[in-house]
Amino acid sequence: MNFPRIVLAGLSGGTGKTIVTLGLCRAFRNRGRVVKPFKKGPDYIDARWLGLASGRYATNLDPFLMPNDRLKALFLEKGLDADISIVEGNRGLFDGKDVDGSCSTAELARIIKAPVILTIDCTKMTRTVAAIVAGCKAFEDGFNLAGVILNRTAGERHRNILRSSIETYTDVPVLGMLPKFKDNPIPERHMGLVSNTEYDAVDKALDTLGRMAQDCIDLDAVYAIAAGAQEGLSAAESAWTDIVPASGEKPVIGIVRDEALWFYYEENLEALERAGAEIKEVSLFADETWPEIDGLYLGGGFPETLAKEISENVLIREHVRFLADSGLPIFAECGGFMYLGRDVEYEGCLFPMSGVLDLSTRLCPRPQGLGYTSGTIVHDNPFFPLGSKVIGHEFHYSLCVDNKEASPRYALDMDRGKGMADGHDGLVRGNIYAGYNHIHALGAPCWAGNFVKAAAEFKRGRKA
Missing domain, CATH: 3.40.50.880 (Class I glutamine amidotransferase (GATase) domain)
Structure with missing residues (x-):
């Protein structure tokens, strides 16, 4: 079954993965693709923004909040009619609820057999980025690091060194390199991004991110990675098996x-x-x-x-x-x-x-x-x-x-x-x-x- 899907991850919170994910959702939507967004972990605000960027509400997936079979069934049900399913991770790629990384973004990617694209904040970093990419790729078994997007790059010289370092020392493709934003298109506060209900320039901000993705990310390469996701994803039963409809008049x-x-x-x-x-x-x-x-x-x-x-x-x-x-x-x-x-x-x-x-x-x-x-x-x-x-x-x-x-x-x-x-x-x-x-x-x-x-x-x- 062809089920194009990717997971966007970061090394930690605040690396820019939400901005990148929003940009990709809006850019693919602008290209006429039907985009279904998902958000890993307990989250309402990022999920709301993802829905606005893609034109479809976001569905939350989390190995802690629901059993794996229900998670897979929900993912299949909600993403099956989309051209591409884009999952935004949370926290750092391997960060879970314990030292084993249980319920991490990497674990979620394994459960839904999705390739991972890693967003890296490259502020004040050059060759070290290759060591980070190589380490992430080798850290866990059964994990497909399919590409990286480099965020907050300082200029052409900086970008050339970053790309050359990754290409020299790893086989992970660089899918895009984003400049530093002078001003954050979407303001943040203590719970992450502000809600869209508190921000007037929603469409303007999302259009800005969509243009950024169009100009700075190889969208064709990203889609090819999503379309090449591992086959064999299935669920034994419906996500709603345990919810039995009541008889009688609806309350x-x-x-x-x-x-x-x-x-x-x-x-x-x-x-x-x-x-x-x-x-x-x-x-x-x-x-x-x-x-x-x-x-x-x-x-x-x-x-x-x-x-x-x-x-x-x-x-x-x-x-x-x-x-x-x-x-x-x-x-x-x-x-x-x-x-x-x-x-x-x-x-x-x-x-x-x-x-x-x-x-x-x-x-x-x-x-x-x-x-x-x-x-x-x-x-x-x-x-x-x-x-x-x-x-x-x-x-x-x-x-x-x-x-x-x-x-x-x-x-x-x-x-x-x-x-x-x-x-x-x-x-x-x-x-x-x-x-x-x-x-x-x-x-x-x-x-x-x-x-x-x-x-x-x-x-x-x-x-x-």
Whole structure:
């Protein structure tokens, strides 16, 4: 089966692989190619930009967040009708969750049998680049380093030495050499690139990157590498095998998707639909109460940057509190959890939130939780069975403070990660489950069905 695919990797974070990947996506799209982007690892912001660059939403792939068979099945399903599938790696090429490099970008490339193109920041470096390339190629077995793209080169003399060094000491082709940008086309901040909702010149920036790729990268050679990817990639079953559609009338699950909360894996929403729900998007900034819903999913995002506007919408804050008090099933992750609290402290100011939970959150200058998570469910809740294992990730600069919840029950006892309270997460009250942990539906196949079941029960109870 012909399945053109490549993985773009870097030596570490900040080497420019996202800029290169965005440029390639836009350049191939401009050539009339159907491009399907993928993002390795837990990530929402880069994935959003990849979707904008390619014209198709990005799908996340990660060996930690989902079993390999489901990962391969998802990759095949989402990329099969594309001319080229482009996967952006994360962190350094061989960096995983342990000394063995488990769940690294290199491991992902092996799982999906994809050639790797390595992006290297060549600032203040010449001949050493050949040693890096040679070392990366030989470091692990079963790994196909098919080419390199050299980033932040200083001029023609610098580029000539870099190319000659790599060609002299290795057999890895140089596919492109990018100059230093005077100004970053896409600004960055503590969580990586800024979101497109906070940046006005989205198309201009992506067009700039597309022209850069067109001018500085051998696109024909890149496509030939993708088209020559190893055959034999297959999956034993569908990615959605464990998600069983419910019978009966569809419950409506509201998804808050606006400028404040938009961190969602598209597969999570698809899983809810496959489990029998109707999805309805709602907003914290609506000027009237929402249409009738039977469940509510509050994803992550940046509620702190719009905290003033959120706090001023008293109508929706009170509406959410009314829904929660009525027993509506609510699943809230990170930013959504912050919104359920009493208030958010940001840059010295206190902003009222919905007040569903009697606690506050405070934004801190450094990360308060970062990386993969895992734990065991120790309290009953509508979404995960007692005793089940839950894997996910967290990345938050806020801290849960002044928790006045009466006898708070944390459903998730974490053996990896920080959560809300020293290794505990998933605060449960009634039909509410809220915390810092993000899950991927294909790594927690019970979640979608249980969410839909809880919403359906709420719907029936309201009609009784």
